[in-house]
Amino acid sequence: MADTRRINLTVNGESHEGEVETRMHLADFLRQSAGLTGTHLGCEHGVCGACTVLVDGEAVRACLMLAVQANETSVTTIEGLAEDGELHPVQRAFQEQHGLQCGFCTPGMVMSLAAYIDENPSPDERDIREAISGNICRCTGYQGIVAAGLQAAVEIRGGG
Amino acid sequence: MDTYVGSSVLRSEDPRLLTGNGRYIDDIVLPNMVHAAFVRSEHAHARINGVDADTARSMPGVVAVMTLDDLGEPYNTKRTEQPYPSPAFKQDITIYPLARDEVCFVGEPIAVVFADSRYTAEDAAAMVRVDYEPLPAMVDVAAALDDDAPLAHADSPDNLIATLSIGFGDVDGAFANAPHVLSESFRQHRGGCHAMECRGVIASVDPAHGGLTMYSSTQSPYLVRSVVARYLGEDEHNLRVIAPDVGGGFGPKAGVYPEEIVLPLAARMLSRPVKWVEDRREHFLATNQQGDQVWSLEVAADDDGTIRGVRGRVIGDAGAYTNYGLLLPMTSVIPLPGPYAIPAIDVKVDVAFTNTPTKCPVRGAGRPTAAYAMERMIEVIARNLDLDPADVRARNFVRADQFPYQPGHTMVTGASVTYDSGDFHGCLDMAKGVADYANFSLRQEAARAEGRYVGIGVSSYIEDTGMGPYEGATVRVEPSGAIQILAGTASQGQGHATVFSQIVADQLGVAFEDVTYQSADTALFPLGVGTLASRTVVAVSTAVHEAAAQVRDKAIALTAQVLEAAEADLEVAGGRVFVKGSPDRGMTLGNLATQLAPFNTGAVPMGFTPGLEATSYNVTRGPATASGSHICEVEVDIETGEITLIKYSVAHDCGRMLNPQLVEGQVLGGVVHGIGNALFERMHYDESGQPLSVNYGEYFLPLAAEMPPIEIAHQETLSPLNPMGVKGAGEGGTLPAANAVIAAIENALKPFGVVVNDYPVDPERICELLDEALAGGAVPGG
Ligand code: FES
Numbered sequence A: 001m002a003d004t005r006r007i008n009l010t011v012n013g014e015s016h017e018g019e020v021e022t023r024m025h026l027a028d029f030l031r032q033s034a035g036l037t038g039t040h041l042g043c044e045h046g047v048c049g050a051c052t053v054l055v056d057g058e059a060v061r062a063c064l065m066l067a068v069q070a071n072e073t074s075v076t077t078i079e080g081l082a083e084d085g086e087l088h089p090v091q092r093a094f095q096e097q098h099g100l101q102c103g104f105c106t107p108g109m110v111m112s113l114a115a116y117i118d119e120n121p122s123p124d125e126r127d128i129r130e131a132i133s134g135n136i137c138r139c140t141g142y143q144g145i146v147a148a149g150l151q152a153a154v155e156i157r158g159g160g
Numbered sequence B: 001m002d003t004y005v006g007s008s009v010l011r012s013e014d015p016r017l018l019t020g021n022g023r024y025i026d027d028i029v030l031p032n033m034v035h036a037a038f039v040r041s042e043h044a045h046a047r048i049n050g051v052d053a054d055t056a057r058s059m060p061g062v063v064a065v066m067t068l069d070d071l072g073e074p075y076n077t078k079r080t081e082q083p084y085p086s087p088a089f090k091q092d093i094t095i096y097p098l099a100r101d102e103v104c105f106v107g108e109p110i111a112v113v114f115a116d117s118r119y120t121a122e123d124a125a126a127m128v129r130v131d132y133e134p135l136p137a138m139v140d141v142a143a144a145l146d147d148d149a150p151l152a153h154a155d156s157p158d159n160l161i162a163t164l165s166i167g168f169g170d171v172d173g174a175f176a177n178a179p180h181v182l183s184e185s186f187r188q189h190r191g192g193c194h195a196m197e198c199r200g201v202i203a204s205v206d207p208a209h210g211g212l213t214m215y216s217s218t219q220s221p222y223l224v225r226s227v228v229a230r231y232l233g234e235d236e237h238n239l240r241v242i243a244p245d246v247g248g249g250f251g252p253k254a255g256v257y258p259e260e261i262v263l264p265l266a267a268r269m270l271s272r273p274v275k276w277v278e279d280r281r282e283h284f285l286a287t288n289q290q291g292d293q294v295w296s297l298e299v300a301a302d303d304d305g306t307i308r309g310v311r312g313r314v315i316g317d318a319g320a321y322t323n324y325g326l327l328l329p330m331t332s333v334i335p336l337p338g339p340y341a342i343p344a345i346d347v348k349v350d351v352a353f354t355n356t357p358t359k360c361p362v363r364g365a366g367r368p369t370a371a372y373a374m375e376r377m378i379e380v381i382a383r384n385l386d387l388d389p390a391d392v393r394a395r396n397f398v399r400a401d402q403f404p405y406q407p408g409h410t411m412v413t414g415a416s417v418t419y420d421s422g423d424f425h426g427c428l429d430m431a432k433g434v435a436d437y438a439n440f441s442l443r444q445e446a447a448r449a450e451g452r453y454v455g456i457g458v459s460s461y462i463e464d465t466g467m468g469p470y471e472g473a474t475v476r477v478e479p480s481g482a483i484q485i486l487a488g489t490a491s492q493g494q495g496h497a498t499v500f501s502q503i504v505a506d507q508l509g510v511a512f513e514d515v516t517y518q519s520a521d522t523a524l525f526p527l528g529v530g531t532l533a534s535r536t537v538v539a540v541s542t543a544v545h546e547a548a549a550q551v552r553d554k555a556i557a558l559t560a561q562v563l564e565a566a567e568a569d570l571e572v573a574g575g576r577v578f579v580k581g582s583p584d585r586g587m588t589l590g591n592l593a594t595q596l597a598p599f600n601t602g603a604v605p606m607g608f609t610p611g612l613e614a615t616s617y618n619v620t621r622g623p624a625t626a627s628g629s630h631i632c633e634v635e636v637d638i639e640t641g642e643i644t645l646i647k648y649s650v651a652h653d654c655g656r657m658l659n660p661q662l663v664e665g666q667v668l669g670g671v672v673h674g675i676g677n678a679l680f681e682r683m684h685y686d687e688s689g690q691p692l693s694v695n696y697g698e699y700f701l702p703l704a705a706e707m708p709p710i711e712i713a714h715q716e717t718l719s720p721l722n723p724m725g726v727k728g729a730g731e732g733g734t735l736p737a738a739n740a741v742i743a744a745i746e747n748a749l750k751p752f753g754v755v756v757n758d759y760p761v762d763p764e765r766i767c768e769l770l771d772e773a774l775a776g777g778a779v780p781g782g
């Protein structure tokens, strides 16, 4: 019934190959086919940002991208952000600044901020607030997340 | 002794959640599992003449399609259970698990499809044909009690569910010779849950013993167990309910829903695990919301703003069904006096059906609407008598020397409402300091000189936290020296594991890292109530503290016996019990645990029960009164109506803070939720009851860029009702926020005489109000 197509992509450095329904979005592929449930779905209509992952280094809403569109790309999810068991500075800052409560928006928030700080290593508070305005958090009131973003940026650019 | 309690220990939950290793309902996959999609009503009110599922049933991958009839006897005629019966009900109509012959809101479940994937289940659900006969819909609760109102349930005599009231003192006397009698009418709307994780249920039959295991994204696994077991006619031991990681709760996840009945029944019928995860559209349609209340109040006051009495009437929306009992209307009027010493009150609330989703508490329950109502009265007095709103509050506050204070009415339990402790004046002064209230008029003048309109709003509250009836916990020392805490209550992100581990680590003198916490599994701990109403920190911390103290006493007693030392000479620290001054003479907790739980050739020491563990249940001694004052500063653009939040200041008192950083997190989240209520969150329905806001482009949640800096000051007035002096903090941030924002807008627009009253308020409404004011002769800048 449903159309399928064969895709091959790299997720967190590992190659994933498989037959997918053409209508399956990337988030479902990551969660169901690749077994990586760290990418969350909060709205499935492109507003909440919970599903944010990096596709070839760019922050992307995985509920708005079809799995077949990610063919031949390299995807990084929250599971792939820590390197050698060492938390990414954004992850560490989230814990230190209490940037998460229930943790459901968190993977998307962390991925969005990691991508943003990568491109803009000297953000001010306003910049961080704008950068996460495509991500909804119902728990924290955002202040801890903003503080985490600022702290991580300092660390990433090497202090100062 | 307090190494951890009182300090901002980093959360032990975080490393897991930050690396994608959370385990939420949708992450759980069981072998041979089938996926559910519900067929939901397209009409707000209709008779159902038939359901045709033949096409759906024949689709490849479809395992079953069920309507209420297909659930078989006795369920095919059985409504869901009422968890909160009350003699006040004039009509008590709970929902059927699947609609029988009438649907009463858009989104009501009618049938359910089970298929090998969610995609297939949704395809098939779209092919189920329902034969509707539309009926008139009751949408606006303000008209629900009119003589010609459409009936929300076709066979009801009218839409009235119950009339509740709060009353004490001589109200007629208070109004009879009052120098000022002022009145105000306003409409309060609070939106929905909008936890970032939607609801979800998995049910499976455990082949080992035939019982059911249910996972639910719930705040109340024990309530789910109770309600589902009663509905199914099963014993509770046959039903194990687990709340896994839950992505936010905020009240609506504390209820029990039709899907939580249908899934376990289907798991039995299909002999396969079944899973349903709500999508966001369903969340807008079918998850309980808080809805509307229409208030008319009068206040009698002296020239100096002292309140003599309050009276009035409320109409409260209950939505289509009564599955949340009368909790929302009750919590909307009982807390009405707030922090004020008011001699007389008489307020009635009529609770009415509408053809909209069932109404339930959302963060704060009715308390934010009660707080808004009383704060409105303060604003009315200040506005009409030309007094400083902060001064009117201070003049009417219960004083610090009046505790315990009893306004004169009773709680749901029948006990007298009692405020245990606080210093309301102290908190208000702190908030004024944080907000630089004293210099605001200079800021306002300077802005006006530039043609800008800035305003300030004050709002005060109290919250009855730590509601009963009980919670419990077990603390157990393992042979390795690790400490395990088991408890009932589920966490939805509050940091329970961290806070309760802090308490136990201090009690037993061990490292925080050596303590683990598990909860929210009815097979792990036998009894519990739920995480709601800012109660958990009070109820569970008391139980955890007591259980740990008992373990400590037992460890000391056994050490004393073994070492032949006096108990008073022993100390507990570093995971050991030892003689004070000679740390070498002692035993590790792990060693004591091993001695108390020996194997075959051993013996339990004389005079001791097995195990270095204890279980304690805490029965509440009454609510701990949290309190505070908030001050919001805004700018309003009189051309566009745009509202900019400049700064938000909080002074609050939640008693002893076990972990200040986590308390701040609760306050911040609560404030932003309240700001969302004031400015953004609105469920729109058209006249036929169709919801018009079913995604986040149509229903606005607060975003980071719109939020002001929020500065918090803490006051710690210990509660005398529990050993650590704690009070709840989960909802206090929300309670006063709507009035703080609305009053600030009104203050900014004072030159135009604009009164907002209804919330949420958006720029369009601000422009309308300004136009009305200008048409009425207001002079800008006047
Ligand atoms: S789930 Fe993709 S943006 Fe919400």
Ligand code: FES
Binding pocket: A099, A100, A101, A102, A103, A104, A105, A106, A136, A137, A138, A139, A140, B196, B247, B248, B493
């Ligand atoms: S931490 Fe719960 S939604 Fe952000």
